[in-house]
Amino acid sequence: MKTALLRSLLGVLLCLAMSAWAQGGSGTVSGSVLQARGQQPLAGVKVSAASSALASPRTTLTDARGHYQLPSLPAGLYSLRFEKESFQASTRVDVKVEAGQTLTVSVELSPLASPFPPAVASGTASHSFSPLAPFAPPLRLESDGVAWMVVPRAGDIRDRAPPWALPQASTLAPEGAGQSLFFTPGSRPLRDSDTRGHGVNPTIDTEEERVSTYTLQVSTASYALTRGYLARDSLPAEEAVRVEDFVNSFEPGEDGDVVGPFAIHVEGFPSPSRKGYHVVRVSVRAREAFTDVGVQLEFDRKAVARYRLVGYENQSATPEPFDDDAEPVAVPLAAGTSVTAVYEVKLMGPAIAFGTLRVLYEEGENTMWRRVQKLLPSSVLRSSATRVAPSTRLTYVAAAFAEKLRGSYWTRTLDWARLHALWQEIGEPLASRPDVVELGALIKKAGALDQRRDRFGPPGSLSNMDPDNLPASGR
Template sequence: MKPTLCNALCVVLLLLAAPARAAGILSGTVVHASDRSPVPEVRVTATSSVLAESRSTVTDAQGGFRFPELAEGAYSLRFEKESFQALSRTDLVVKTGQETRVEVALAPTAPSRPSVLAPTPSDNDRERAPAWTLQHLPVLVPDGAWQTVYRASLGKPVSGIETRGFGVNPTIDTEESRVSEFPVAVDTGAYAVARDYLSRDVLPGEGVVRTEAFINSFNQGNEGEPYGPFQLYVEGFPSPSRKGYHVVRISVTAREAVREVGVQVEFNRQSVARYRLVGYEYLSPSPEPLEAGDETELFPLAAGQTVTAIHEVKLSGPAIAFGMLRVRYEQGTSTSWRRVQMLMPSSTLRSDYGRATASTRLAYVASAFAEKLRGSFWTRALDWPRLLALWDGIGEPLRGRKDVVELGALIRKAQALDTRKDRFERLVPAGSSDFDDVPALGN
């Protein structure tokens, strides 16, 4: 046998004999908090700074789940299932060649009965629905479908999971709470699901649409100013769908890998009367101070990764800045909290949609598309032709990008498939809508 051929065979044999590089495993079981029975079909999402993108699975009939072949590092898990309170576990360490197991107990959400709660008459904007006392109420509307709306509660304040876990987020009065928070972990899979439905000429169900997934499915560039390991960007313009409100886009981009990231927006009460976080209904925590030791859900951000949120904001007076953007994080091997903050100057609020950057216009169109699909009350004044006009107004070069072209095609497809009637028309005619509150419901 020739020496070169012999050497090549030896190399192959050595490679075959070498042990395969072991990877770590993250697994566990999800049980019912009351009787410890297994809970199947729970959506489990794993995120980590060592992952290029999040990974998801569902629990089997025994409540078990398993993520094989994970790179070594720290992971966070998110557990979600309808009729159960969402739960997160953080700081789960995966090591090469080892299996990390966890057991999670999910508690059911409190049952609610279909009911109608009459509003308290008031002409004072400041006396309208307070922030964390807004209840979610499933209401049977005239077309026979269920629509979740929010009305002011006459009882004591309830927890954030009760007010923020269902339906469309409420509008909050800054006299009651001026703080809005949103997690940096966003699963964009919901946009892919909706896109698949539309490709098959089926309008996606309102329950499968997640607005934050639509917004964050599009690369919006690297705009903003550097603040520590982040690039922060804020911009707004008058809302095309909600009279008297401004759309405010907030983007946080990691310039370096960071751990345990929390984002908080604190609105200036002298400048902002009311606000609504668009999307994040299944993820957003209750409004609490962003301080060490609180229960805010924190997740890692990989270098180059961006999270974007949109708020609807009602201005009440002039001010140099209408709020403050804060980001808390850990970095490197340090376990101490660090924080950066940026004033949100009123000068970033443009006079109209066309003066905002193309990336901000794209983020808004994506969010409005999702809200239209969800049947949100706040987009009833924005019909499909107007939404298509706003898509066309995104402008070049973004409008010609492949994914943005596809977005326009999906909007046209949804317009053709949407045969739903305005479910609120019998309750409140479109011409008399209250842009601060959901309709006054009656029998």
């Protein structure tokens, strides 16, 4: 009897010892998140813990009291990031988690200032914004790190132009001085093309890469293919849908601001499908004929936290090398031709401008490269869709239509009925144009045919979508 009792006691002690050992290598981080103004608790704040001790960052959300808890974190140094829509993000680095202990880390988040300059009474001066660092590095001819932009064309969807870019990107140092980042083809920091051909483009943190280059190789083939499928009461294959083809199937109409031999139109408004982001339309129209044209968009880190290029995923992620002895492929751009790209941009704070658009061009053979650039003022980012041009609303509807057909994670919250309603809000003079009328009919038919299951979760999960990152199982 005594022996059995002794064995039972030893077993209990052993279990307790093993439990203590298992928990001894981990700790807990908890705390509260408050508004800097008023000290009210903030619910729904995304709290992320990143460390070399973790295979992937651990995340949680604050509750109604603004409280959060991250249990069972392996001991080590952590970086904590606190993010919520309409508030400035906060990061705490070198947070030391010790085994068996609970660490309290509380923060205050300040509201995100409006990206639009406040109204100023006539005769009064405003000094609300600090000037940006210069955006104009010296002309470097073919060393500006651009990709080639070509005229929209008709043709088979399998056609591919040479998808290469120069192996150098011109960026700005933190002090505003010009610098160049060199990299080998296919290596970092070409983050904006990492997943091309594999779902939608990723969202890029400007701290990792602020310069976006892409091959404006577009046609109308994918949109024509989709029209044919819908005419036969069938949805096209997701991989056959190219957003850039849909967008560039519609003539925007107006030219925009004249910048040298180009007309550039840049305009944006809050995204109807992605909280905290603006949809930005970038159109470049050639006023003359050119032998070669390239484009580059550089975001200001003081104004933009993240961005995503919408479409162009089918371009190559491994540009071919370019050196002084190589001859670029001649890609003529006809006078009057317009090419449009769409971005999703997350603003971080007030600024005079949120980026710079550069266009590199060559007018004929054996001539020097020339470049024009346009500072992109924050004033072009309107407060609502009703304040942008009908052509910008049309651009978004066409892009969103393509993304929904592709099953994009970022259009989950935009159902077909809402997309059709946005089409109805495009406005004149475009709303009655035959191709725009047909677009509305195609959206309505696609909505009726779409019986696909949401691969990212049940409908109830829409309220918990992370506005910045795809889920781990996302494409």
